[in-house]
Amino acid sequence: MTDFNELFRHAADFPDEAWGLYSFYRDFVEKRVPLKEKYNLILKAQDIGKEEAAKISGRFQTARPEHLAALMKLQIGWSDSPVNDRLAVFALFEPPDRILLSRTSVDAAAELLPDEDIESLLIAHEIFHFVEEEAEKPLFTRTFRVRTNRWLPFYSPVSCLSEIAAMSFAKNLCCIDWSPFALDIALLYHLKPEKAVETLEQLAVYMQELETLKRIK
Numbered sequence: 001m002t003d004f005n006e007l008f009r010h011a012a013d014f015p016d017e018a019w020g021l022y023s024f025y026r027d028f029v030e031k032r033v034p035l036k037e038k039y040n041l042i043l044k045a046q047d048i049g050k051e052e053a054a055k056i057s058g059r060f061q062t063a064r065p066e067h068l069a070a071l072m073k074l075q076i077g078w079s080d081s082p083v084n085d086r087l088a089v090f091a092l093f094e095p096p097d098r099i100l101l102s103r104t105s106v107d108a109a110a111e112l113l114p115d116e117d118i119e120s121l122l123i124a125h126e127i128f129h130f131v132e133e134e135a136e137k138p139l140f141t142r143t144f145r146v147r148t149n150r151w152l153p154f155y156s157p158v159s160c161l162s163e164i165a166a167m168s169f170a171k172n173l174c175c176i177d178w179s180p181f182a183l184d185i186a187l188l189y190h191l192k193p194e195k196a197v198e199t200l201e202q203l204a205v206y207m208q209e210l211e212t213l214k215r216i217k
């Protein structure tokens with residue numbers, strides 16, 4: 001079996017944009033957005049996460065996610081079963097003010113990554129969803145729409161942009177140098193090691209797509 005540490009190092013080496021595509025390809029509107037626009041949207045969502053992290057830590061004078069959650073009067077709860085029907089989920093934000101962490105998922109990842117503060121990263125991620133919810137002027141991650149029908153004027157939000165921004169928010173708040181999306185590798189490895197390997201192979205393909213895009217530019 002492949003060594004987890006080696007896999008994780010590999011995962012942490014992928015740039016945020018590759019993880020952004022990873023998130024995009026799991027969004028149901030993915031096919032409606034050409035690669036170049038995906039790339040630009042990813043960069044924009046990352047910037048939003050970074051800006052909001054700076055604003056929030058400035059306003060509350062702390063970057064510690066647990067402290068921020070307390071100052072923002074958010075409740076943090078734990079679930080003993082997976083927090084929704086998808087197994088590979090770490091946490092959820094339940095509006096208006098509750099963050100729910102999955103005990104099983106967090107414990108599994110913490111065992112594989114004993115040196116990382118996984119709880120803080122997850123809390124930070126969910127705080128971003130609260131920020132989105134509370135924003136007086138809705139954030140771009142919530143307002144952007146993509147047309148889903150060629151003939152009829154149907155539009156849909158692009159929910160992966162919120163996820164990409166939330167990961168960037170967590171990364172910047174917690175000052176880590178790898179994309180928190182890489183935590184998925186720990187969860188996948190725990191559930192099914194070959195899935196973790198497959199995901200990294202997909203990321204290598206996304207990297208090639210990004211390289212091609214940059215060459216065309």
Ligand SMILES: [Zn+2]
Nearest residue numbers: 125129163166
């Ligand atoms: Zn999220």
